[in-house]
Amino acid sequence: MKKRLLVLALLAGLSSGAAAQERGMEPGEWELTTTISSPMMPQPQTATVKHCIKAEDLAEPSRWMGGAPPGSDCKLTPLERDGKSASWEMACPSSGFKGRGRARFAKGMMDSEMQISGTQDGKKFEMKTRTRGRRLGPCQS
Secondary structure, eight states: OHHHHHHHHHHHHHHHHHHHHHHTTTOOEEEEEEEETTTTTTHHHHHHHHEOOOHHHHHHHHHOOOOOOOOOOOEEEEEESSEEEEEEEEEHHHHHHHHEEEEEEEEEEEEEEEEEEEETTTEEEEEEEEEEEEEEEEOOO
């Protein structure tokens, strides 16, 4: 179960990454903090990573945000877009997972959240992921 939740969190990150490319996210050294919470977990799980995001990486967010596992049938569908935000839906028919997310962008920052629900081992679950990112400056490497 925990492994599936982590995969879904990666998909949520990928969703915000795809939106970032459309919104003009700047290349550079970024600090990304993701928090996953679910009633099925004893407490929220948070991870922070620093990553050099190059201009060519923005065109392919899976290079820096992770991606769907091989053989996954998960699909992301864009919904609304404006100058500073984007929203999407996610559906994984074979596993029964579905979700909605929204990302906001401003100079040197991004903030996204996604809610995912489904059934795992006969039990319904809900999960929320929130990712906050801030540009630290030029890449260190």
